[in-house]
Amino acid sequence: MSSLERADVARLAALARIDMTDEDLDRLGGQLNAIVxxxxxxxxxxxxxxxxxxxxIPMSNVHRPDEVRPSLSQDAALSGAPEAEDGxxxxxxxxxxxx
Amino acid sequence: MTxxxxxxxxxxxxxxxxxxxxxxLNTATKxxxxxxxxxxxxxxxxxxxxxxxxxGSMPVTNQKAVESAIRLGLSLGCSIRESSRFARKNYFYPDxxxxxxxxxxxxxxxxxxxxxxxxxxxxxxxxxIERAHMEEDAGKNTHKGGTGGIQGADYSLVDYxxxxxxxxxxxxxxxxxxxxxxxxxxxxxxxTIRDIVKALGISDxxxxxxxxxxxxxxxxxxxxxxxxSQDDVPFGKRSETKxxxxxxxxxxxxxxxxxxxxxxxxxxxxxxxxxxxxxxxTGSTTPGRSKEEAExxxxxxxxxxxxxxxxxxxxxxxxxxxxxxxxxxxxRLKEEWGFSDTDIRDAVNADALSLIADTVAAGAxxxxxxxxxxxELARTANDREVALASLPVTPAQVAELQGLVDAGxxxxxxxxxxxxxxxxxxxxxxxxVESRGLEVVSDDSALEAAVDEALAAQPDVLAxxxxxxxxxxxxxxxxxxxxxxxxxxAGRVREIILQRAGVEG
Numbered sequence: 001m002s003s004l005e006r007a008d009v010a011r012l013a014a015l016a017r018i019d020m021t022d023e024d025l026d027r028l029g030g031q032l033n034a035i036v037x038x039x040x041x042x043x044x045x046x047x048x049x050x051x052x053x054x055x056x057i058p059m060s061n062v063h064r065p066d067e068v069r070p071s072l073s074q075d076a077a078l079s080g081a082p083e084a085e086d087g088x089x090x091x092x093x094x095x096x097x098x099x
Numbered sequence: 100m101t102x103x104x105x106x107x108x109x110x111x112x113x114x115x116x117x118x119x120x121x122x123x124l125n126t127a128t129k130x131x132x133x134x135x136x137x138x139x140x141x142x143x144x145x146x147x148x149x150x151x152x153x154x155g156s157m158p159v160t161n162q163k164a165v166e167s168a169i170r171l172g173l174s175l176g177c178s179i180r181e182s183s184r185f186a187r188k189n190y191f192y193p194d195x196x197x198x199x200x201x202x203x204x205x206x207x208x209x210x211x212x213x214x215x216x217x218x219x220x221x222x223x224x225x226x227x228i229e230r231a232h233m234e235e236d237a238g239k240n241t242h243k244g245g246t247g248g249i250q251g252a253d254y255s256l257v258d259y260x261x262x263x264x265x266x267x268x269x270x271x272x273x274x275x276x277x278x279x280x281x282x283x284x285x286x287x288x289x290x291t292i293r294d295i296v297k298a299l300g301i302s303d304x305x306x307x308x309x310x311x312x313x314x315x316x317x318x319x320x321x322x323x324x325x326x327x328s329q330d331d332v333p334f335g336k337r338s339e340t341k342x343x344x345x346x347x348x349x350x351x352x353x354x355x356x357x358x359x360x361x362x363x364x365x366x367x368x369x370x371x372x373x374x375x376x377x378x379x380x381t382g383s384t385t386p387g388r389s390k391e392e393a394e395x396x397x398x399x400x401x402x403x404x405x406x407x408x409x410x411x412x413x414x415x416x417x418x419x420x421x422x423x424x425x426x427x428x429x430x431r432l433k434e435e436w437g438f439s440d441t442d443i444r445d446a447v448n449a450d451a452l453s454l455i456a457d458t459v460a461a462g463a464x465x466x467x468x469x470x471x472x473x474x475e476l477a478r479t480a481n482d483r484e485v486a487l488a489s490l491p492v493t494p495a496q497v498a499e500l501q502g503l504v505d506a507g508x509x510x511x512x513x514x515x516x517x518x519x520x521x522x523x524x525x526x527x528x529x530x531x532v533e534s535r536g537l538e539v540v541s542d543d544s545a546l547e548a549a550v551d552e553a554l555a556a557q558p559d560v561l562a563x564x565x566x567x568x569x570x571x572x573x574x575x576x577x578x579x580x581x582x583x584x585x586x587x588x589a590g591r592v593r594e595i596i597l598q599r600a601g602v603e604g
Contacts, residue, residue: 060408067128069134071145072148089256090255093254094192
């Protein structure tokens with residue numbers, strides 16, 4: 001069985017931008033391991049001949065014609081934003097580099 | 100660190116490079132929702148729950164974008180996967196409202212292609228294409244406070260109008276063995292992609308507006324020693340220079356990166372595998388995020404979108420719509436039309452090549468077609484600040500106009516007036532000639548009267564002509580043209596003048 005180290009959990013938390021205390025890491029690290037172990041059981045029954053499934057419904061090629069539909073108004077678009085300025089969403093200082 | 104020039108760097112090391120090009124498609128709507136894909140609207144007015152990533156909203160692929168991506172892939176000689184999926188690329192940055200970008204990962208729609216790139220001296224380099232996949236563009240950040248850059252900004256403002264606009268990302272295989280021609284090949288490759296997307300009509304191809312953007316990967320490895328194959332020398336650590344957005348900048352960025360990396364290597368320092376930012380003003384790059392950290396995108400199959408499985412019949416139908424390779428078409432037309440290199444290059448740069456071709460197809464002589472599109476019409480487009488193709492005149496109308504000149508119905512000057520009428524929406528060239536009364540005066544008696552009047556007004560000129568100075572007739576021709584408001588056939592007027600003067604032409 002695979003197991004998540006404490007450092008793995010800390011890294012996942014950092015990637016997901018979730019603040020976690022030392023106690024959180026210990027507690028949730030254990031819980032995550034239980035989840036990973038449970039999911040891993042599937043591997044015992046799914047042999048090499050069973051492909052990984054990402055889309056269980058046998059459908060494909062559901063497209064949309066390239067026709068413009070009405071958008072939201074600027075006011076409506078910004079209505080759920082904690083802060084807005086000049087018709088734009090205002091977000092806190094971005095740390096790190098431009099993506 | 101040792102300072103090196105590009106040429107020195109390329110002499111000492113073997114360069115390996117790769118390019119990622121992002122092409123913004125010119126579909127009417129976004130990749131996964133019906134919001135308009137149009138540049139320049141008021142901020143956050145082309146957004147909806149899907150492209151704002153609001154809970155419960157579901158994306159649906161744009162059929163036209165899929166079609167454009169497949170046509171582009173086919174133009175790059177790619178295979179089209181029978182079944183491909185979208186994937187989520189997770190990262191946190193406010194230009195993505197969902198905190199992930201919908202892209203393609205392990206199953207891109209187009210893969211394994213190759214593209215012939217023609218260099219300035221005619222040499223052909225074949226560039227291997229790894230993949231071409233569909234994804235969505237991000238929104239636009241404006242940083243506030245500090246110096247306006249991201250560093251030291253107090254906060255940022257986000258406009259999601261561009262978020263969700265369809266992109267195709269084209270990734271090359273590593274390109275080796277180009278030596279000092281590396282920068283030139285990179286530039287020619289991106290220029291060829293730009294020409295192809297324009298020929299396909301799937302993007303406006305305007306680099307200055309960001310419709311075609313390039314990221315340049317470059318690494319240097321030692322030159323093979325005697326008895327060793329260069330192919331056996333492992334690649335060096337690479338840098339990825341982001342957002343190099345003009346053809347000239349691509350060359351400059353490669354010059355700079357090659358010299359920088361060579362300087363480090365010769366000083367015994369490591370090149371760090373990282374993303375670097377291109378600075379147009381200084382012609383240099385600075386480090387961005389380190390690659391190891393940035394690449395943990397935790398891709399997984401996008402559960403909200405169904406697989407794309409283009410039927411082979413559809414793919415073949417699309418293959419039938421692929422235009423000729425731009426470089427080959429240029430060479431062919433140059434030959435067929437008897438154009439000079441400059442004629443062709445100017446026509447390409449002005450986006451006039453297909454317009455000239457259509458005008459020729461409608462019956463005009465190539466040089467005449469070129470003269471209209473590159474002269475009068477190019478000036479008008481420039482004055483109106485619009486693209487040549489969007490002027491309200493068709494190639495068929497230009498051919499019709501030239502036909503009227505060839506038939507002697509109008510002369511060049513009247514033709515320009517007729518064209519003015521066409522551009523003003525007064526109808527076809529023939530209709531404008533009729534409604535404005537622009538036909539040349541071909542009635543000899545009217546011309547003879549005008550010539551006699553002009554000769555009588557300038558008796559000294561008549562004497563000169565009779566004295567053998569035939570070129571003096573020009574003054575009389577001018578006077579007659581003026582009297583007939585340009586509607587006379589200058590050649591015929593000249594004949595009549597010489598006849599009246601009693602000399603042979």
